[in-house]
Structures are given as structure tokens and as C-alpha cells.
Amino acid sequence: MKNSQTPENPARIRAQQVHALARLMPPLMIVNLVNAGTLVVVLYGTDQLTPTIAAWSVVLGFLSVRILVKAHAGRLENAPEAVSKRAVNRVVRSAALFGAVWAFPSMFVLPSVSGWSQVFAAALMTGMICGGAIALYPIPLAAVVYSGLVTAGALLGMWFAGNAATIGLTIIAASFFYIFYEVIQRHAQLFVSEFVARLDLEESHKSVARLLLETRSEATEEKKRSERRLADAQKMEAIGQLTGGIAHDFNNLLAVIQGNAELLEQLELGKESHPITSAIRHATGRGAELTQRLLAFSRKQSLRPKAINMRDLISDMSDPLQRMLGETIVVATRSHNSSWNALADPGQVEAALLNLGINARDAMPDGGKLTIECADVTLDEDNSVDGADITAGDYVVLSVTDQGVGMSEEIREHAFEPFFTTKGVGKGSGLGLSMVYGFAQQSGGQATIYTEEGQGTTVKLYLPRAFSEINREAVPKEEAVPRGNGExxxxxxxxxxxxxxxxxxxxxxxxxxxxxxxxxxxxxxxxxxxxxxxxxxxxxxxxxxxxxxxxxxxxxxxxxxxxxxxxxxxxxxxxxxxxxxxxxxxxxxxxxxxxxxxxxxxxxx
CATH class of the missing domain: 3.40.50.2300 (Response regulator)
Structure with a gap:
């Protein structure tokens, strides 16, 4: 069988020792009474009993009986788990009291008697010193106090009488005092070490508890963030499927309207019909643009990705943006941290910049600065940028920052949703940011928003890095509409x-x-x-x-x-x-x- 031992608790050990001493008190008091009575009888039989010794025996008897009664009234069957400092001090005080009482025979009885009475007194004093000190050993301070007082009495007796009995008793008492003095020194050192170790252990427990609490709190927060990101992703996916289906059916309607408008133009009904058909084709063009934005958000638009020099693109777009935004807004471009090409549809990148520029203009009605930057970024396995998931890899980041009114957290959470807008009726469709978001996602990247109310907004497009060279394509010439041969x-x-x-x-x-x-x-x-x-x-x-x-x-x-x-x-x-x-x-x-x-x-x- 496996022998397992549970380590003892120091406080419980001390409680057991004090409890054992308390249970030993009645027999100790009985020994006190017997020894004192025997001494009186011996001295009385040898005609050496004095009134002082008789008075001492009465005091000792009174104290012993009193402690006997108290010990009987407060007796405990089982040792407590711990004892108070007050209880230990009470034991030390009792040891001092009885040490002073038994110092009296050392000073006056032993030097003043002779013959067999002196031999008996010397033996009795030696037994009381040894027995009392050993009985008090569980509390070293009590043993030292008791033996120290008896030793002091023996020294005084030796000083008064100087006979062999007092010298021997002094040597015995001093030896016990020295022994218990060494014991209490060792005990004090161990106690200090134990106390320091206990403080260190408690501090370690507190540190571990704090660490566990912080870890649990961080894990809970991360779980909540992951759940929010998952819910947002599922919501955006559901909205994307819905908008993709709507755009598909809407394209069928637009095809009929646009096609019939073209057929009416081919019939040459007269100049008066041209404004009508032109208005129809213009409306269908706007409808086609609307469905294109819906498809961009739902990641179902037709993309023609190729390597783009993002530095050249934002440089070419700065002048058109400046003219479109007006004189009250300053357009600044930066690209000193970018040397990579991006893999994306250049037309959609330009459309995204225009949409973000319009949003920035609306956010700065009194004017301000619009900053467009591109930079190279390598993301590791953390797969998160501003709380949005993204695949690890190399990206070209296009940032558009305004100094506008910013957004609240509630608005920011819905900013990428289609048809969500804070503008008045007729002033915005709510598809600009949703198109940017869908385009970035479909291109294999991500779009994020960082905003503070009253401080402005930064929208970032993470577009994957292109490892191929840029191909310069020639612009195709416009050709006549080809016709069939009856196939x-x-x-x-x-x-x-x-x-x-x-x-x-x-x-x-x-x-x-x-x-x-x-x-x-x-x-x-x-x-x-x-x-x-x-x-x-x-x-x-x-x-x-x-x-x-x-x-x-x-x-x-x-x-x-x-x-x-x-x-x-x-x-x-x-x-x-x-x-x-x-x-x-x-x-x-x-x-x-x-x-x-x-x-x-x-x-x-």
C-alpha cells in the first residue's frame, strides 16, 4: 500500500501542544501540593519549619487549588485547530508565577536548613526545576521564564549561604536555563523563517489569484469579441445573399427596360422620341450602377484584378478628387511607405476612392483636410486588424482619413451595411461604404473603420500584394456592331x-x-x-x-x-x-x- 502523509499545519501543532499542557495542569498542580506538603512535614519533623516557610506553602497551595478548579471547569476533550496569542501569554504568565514561587525555597529554605532536611530540599528543588521545565517545553518561552526565575533564586541562595547544596542546585538550574535559552533562540529563528515563508506564500497565492482573474477576464472578453465578430460576419453574409438575389432579379428587369429602349431608338420614330428613350437608358444606367454596388457588397460583382501601382493611382486621382470635393477641402496624398503593387480591379479601387471622398466631404461641411495614403503591411497569424479577421500575408493598405465629425460606436457597427445612412432623405443611398467593404472582401482583403466622435474617421482597404508585373494594355478601338448571316x-x-x-x-x-x-x-x-x-x-x-x-x-x-x-x-x-x-x-x-x-x-x- 502507498503510504501517504499529510503535512502538519504549524498552527495546529502549536494548538495541540498547548492543549496537551492544559490537560497536564491538574497533575502538575497536584505534584505542587504534594511536594510543598512533604517539604513542610520534613521541616516540621526536624524542627526546622519557620513561619515564613509555612506562609509560602499556604500561598503555593492556594495557587495550585485555584488552577485545579479552573482547569477542571475549562477542560477540552479535543485540541482546537489553533490557539490565540492571548492563550500562549497566559501560559507564560503562569510559568513566571510558579517560577517565582519555587525560587523562594532556593533562596531561603535550602541555605537555612541542614542535615537530611537539606538533602531532601535539594532533591526536591532539582526535581521541580527539571520537571517544570520539561513540562513547559512545548512553549519554550514559558520554560525559559520558569527555569530562569528558579535559577535566579538559586544564585541568590548560593550568594547568601555558599554551601555545597546551593552550589549544586545553581549549576543544575543554570544548565536547564541555558538549554531552554538555546531552544527558544532556535525556535525564534525557525518562527521568523516560517513567518517570512508564509508571507511569501500568501503573496504568491495572491499573485496567482490575480493572474487567474485577469486571464479569466481576458478570456471572457476575447470570447465576447469573437462572438460579436462571428455574429457580424453571419449578419453581413446573410445581407450579402439577400442583396445578391435582389440584384440578380433587378438586372433582369433592367435588361428588359434597357433593351426595349434601344429597340425604340432603332425604330427611328422621330426626334421627339429621343429624349424619352434617352431618359429611359439614363435611368437604367443608374439602376445598373445601383445593382453593381449591391453586388459589390455581396461579393458577387465581376472583377478584373490585375497588378496596380497604388502610388500612381492615388496620384492620378488626387486632381479629380480635388475638383469634385471643392476648394474648402485640401486633398493630401502620401505613399513613401509603399513599394509593392496591389492585386485588385483598378476601376473598383477608383470607385472606392470616390465614394470615400464623397463621404469625407459630407463629414466636413466647413472644410478640412482629406489624407490618402498607401503603405505596405505584412500580417502574421494574429489574423485581426482593428477587430476584423484577415488572412495572414502581404497587403497594400489604402487609407483615407478625414477631419470630420466622426461616428459613434453604434453607427460604426452598421456603417458597412447596405442602405444604412445618417444622411437626410434623398442625400445618400447608404451603398458607398458597403460597396467598399464588399469590394475589399471579394478581392481577398479587408476593410476597416477607425473613428472618434469630433476627431474624424479613417477607412482602410487591405488589398493583397501582387507579385506579377504591371501589364500596360492598349485601349481597344471602337468597332461597328457585327451582324449575323441567318444562323x-x-x-x-x-x-x-x-x-x-x-x-x-x-x-x-x-x-x-x-x-x-x-x-x-x-x-x-x-x-x-x-x-x-x-x-x-x-x-x-x-x-x-x-x-x-x-x-x-x-x-x-x-x-x-x-x-x-x-x-x-x-x-x-x-x-x-x-x-x-x-x-x-x-x-x-x-x-x-x-x-x-x-x-x-x-x-x-
Whole structure:
């Protein structure tokens, strides 16, 4: 068996010692009474009893009986866990009292008697010194006090008489005094060491407790922050899915409106119709811009990322921004901490700068300074910037800082949400910051806001570093709208208005058109009409089979038939969601007649 021992508590040990001494008090008092009575009897039998010795025996008897009664009344069966300092001092006082009482025979009895009475007194005094000191050993101070007083009495007796008995008693008493003096010195040293160690241990316990409390508090706060970030991410994801779906359906409506406006222009109804069709096309253009912002927030817009020299871009944008913001706002640009290129869509970066500039102008109605900076940053595995999660890596950070009114914490938490705005009715759509946020997220980066009320706002775009060189692309020349030569095109679109519009557009371009609403109807026409040259299909179709799934079956059976997709979901989003392959062609709704004509001509070439 394993022998385990529990370390003793010093306070409990002291309590046990005092308790044992208290239980020993009755027999000690009885010994006092017996020894004093025996001494009186011996002296009386040898005719050496004096009134002084008789008085001493009465005092000793009174004290002994009194302590006997008190010990009997306050007797404890079990030792307490600890004793008070007062209880220890009471034991020391009792030891001093009895030490003074037994010093009396050392001074007067032993030197004044003779014969066998002196021998008996010497033996009795020796026994009282030894027995009393040993009995008081658990409390060394009490033992020293007792033996010290008896020793002092023996020294005085030796000084008065100088006989052999008093000398021997003095030597014995002094020896015990020396022993217990050494004991109490050692005990005091141990006590001090123990006291210091206990203080150190208590301080260590307090430090550990404080550390645990701080760690627990930090862990709780970090958990709350993580939960808030998760809730914000889930909320933004849900809003993004909703806005992406709205933008998709809205693009179908815009495609019909814009397409019919173009068809009206082609009919040449007269100059009076041009303002009407122009207004329609202008409104659809604004609608297309609105859906583009919605798609930017929901990270479903079509991006063309490439290496950008951010220093050149903000330098080129400073003059247009200055003219747009007015003379009351000073535009300052800094790029001395940046040498990397960013991987992003330059058009979207410019749009983000314009949106942030407009927000800054509205935040500084009395004018101020707008600072645009770019810097290179390497993020480690901490994956957090201003409370927002981001993948570790190299980033080019575009910062836009104003000296405006700033935002409250409540407003800042909602600033990236679409249609959230603090501007008056008709003064803002609430899509500027949401577009910036969605663009940064879709580009593989992050957007953050740091703001203080009355101090201004800083919006930062973290765009991934580009490791490729910048390619200078030539601007394509404007070409005439290409026309067809009677080729047959199968249009698959579940929205009847969009399908009818596509049929009219393609018919006016010189193609023969067949329109169906789903993949099953398209399959029947492909089987029956062998002359079909191209399929123009929506990505999402009813009936359980999507446009890309139908195209995969068609390429297996009829590899010569070309396929073009059209959708309210832009190219990058459709590819990311697995709708299209990397070589697929997709027209983003709403599209112009010229865009449709060029896409069809290139596919049939």
C-alpha cells in the first residue's frame, strides 16, 4: 500500500501542544501540593519549619487549588485547530508565577536548613526545576521564564549561604536555563523563517489569484469579441445573399427596360422620341450602377484584378478628387511607405476612392483636410486588424482619413451595411461604404473603420500584394456592331420578357431565333433542329437542370454547337460558385445590343 502523509499545519501543532499542557495542569498542580506538603512535614519533623516557610506553602497551595478548579471547569476533550496569542501569554504568565514561587525555597529554605532536611530540599528543588521545565517545553518561552526565575533564586541562595547544596542546585538550574535559552533562540529563528515563508506564500497565492482573474477576464472578453465578430460576419453574409438575389432579379428587369429602349431608338420614330428613350437608358444606367454596388457588397460583382501601382493611382486621382470635393477641402496624398503593387480591379479601387471622398466631404461641411495614403503591411497569424479577421500575408493598405465629425460606436457597427445612412432623405443611398467593404472582401482583403466622435474617421482597404508585373494594355478601338448571316440561335430563358427581348435583339442582328423556357424544351429543339449553331442560355433555369448542366450534355452530343451564358450573377461569382468553366462566355445583365452582337460573333467565328 502507498503510504501517504499529510503535512502538519504549524498552527495546529502549536494548538495541540498547548492543549496537551492544559490537560497536564491538574497533575502538575497536584505534584505542587504534594511536594510543598512533604517539604513542610520534613521541616516540621526536624524542627526546622519557620513561619515564613509555612506562609509560602499556604500561598503555593492556594495557587495550585485555584488552577485545579479552573482547569477542571475549562477542560477540552479535543485540541482546537489553533490557539490565540492571548492563550500562549497566559501560559507564560503562569510559568513566571510558579517560577517565582519555587525560587523562594532556593533562596531561603535550602541555605537555612541542614542535615537530611537539606538533602531532601535539594532533591526536591532539582526535581521541580527539571520537571517544570520539561513540562513547559512545548512553549519554550514559558520554560525559559520558569527555569530562569528558579535559577535566579538559586544564585541568590548560593550568594547568601555558599554551601555545597546551593552550589549544586545553581549549576543544575543554570544548565536547564541555558538549554531552554538555546531552544527558544532556535525556535525564534525557525518562527521568523516560517513567518517570512508564509508571507511569501500568501503573496504568491495572491499573485496567482490575480493572474487567474485577469486571464479569466481576458478570456471572457476575447470570447465576447469573437462572438460579436462571428455574429457580424453571419449578419453581413446573410445581407450579402439577400442583396445578391435582389440584384440578380433587378438586372433582369433592367435588361428588359434597357433593351426595349434601344429597340425604340432603332425604330427611328422621330426626334421627339429621343429624349424619352434617352431618359429611359439614363435611368437604367443608374439602376445598373445601383445593382453593381449591391453586388459589390455581396461579393458577387465581376472583377478584373490585375497588378496596380497604388502610388500612381492615388496620384492620378488626387486632381479629380480635388475638383469634385471643392476648394474648402485640401486633398493630401502620401505613399513613401509603399513599394509593392496591389492585386485588385483598378476601376473598383477608383470607385472606392470616390465614394470615400464623397463621404469625407459630407463629414466636413466647413472644410478640412482629406489624407490618402498607401503603405505596405505584412500580417502574421494574429489574423485581426482593428477587430476584423484577415488572412495572414502581404497587403497594400489604402487609407483615407478625414477631419470630420466622426461616428459613434453604434453607427460604426452598421456603417458597412447596405442602405444604412445618417444622411437626410434623398442625400445618400447608404451603398458607398458597403460597396467598399464588399469590394475589399471579394478581392481577398479587408476593410476597416477607425473613428472618434469630433476627431474624424479613417477607412482602410487591405488589398493583397501582387507579385506579377504591371501589364500596360492598349485601349481597344471602337468597332461597328457585327451582324449575323441567318444562323439559328436557341435562346433558353425562364423570364418571358427577357426571352422576348433577346429574340428581338438577335432577330434585328440578322439571326434566326428559337426561344424556350427550360432545358427540357431546349433538348427537344436541339434533337429536332439540326441546324442550330449557338445556344444563348440563362445560368439558373427551372425544371431541375441549370444552363451549364444542359451545356455539358449538349457538348457531349453536339460538340460543334457553341454556348453563351447570360445571368444577373457576374462572371467571377458564377465561376466561383461552380456554374461555369474558366473558358465559358457570360453576358452580365443588363447588356447592350452591341455587347450581345460581339459575343455572338466571337462565339461563331
Amino acid at each position: 439559328t440561335i436557341l435562346v433558353i430563358e425562364d423570364d418571358p420578357d427577357v426571352r422576348k427581348l433577346a429574340e428581338i435583339m438577335l432577330g434585328n442582328l440578322g439571326y434566326r431565333v428559337i426561344g424556350v423556357e427550360d432545358a427540357k424544351a431546349a433538348q427537344r429543339h436541339v434533337s429536332a433542329k439540326g441546324e442550330i449553331a449557338l445556344v444563348l442560355s440563362d445560368v439558373v433555369l427551372p425544371g431541375g437542370q441549370s444552363g451549364p448542366e444542359f451545356a455539358d450534355e449538349l457538348k457531349t452530343a453536339r460538340p460543334e454547337v457553341k454556348v453563351i451564358f447570360m445571368s444577373g450573377y457576374p462572371t467571377e461569382a458564377a465561376k466561383r460558385n461552380g456554374f461555369l468553366g474558366s473558358d465559358s462566355v457570360l453576358l452580365n445583365k443588363p447588356f447592350r445590343v452591341a455587347q450581345l452582337a460581339r459575343a455572338v460573333k466571337e462565339a461563331l467565328a
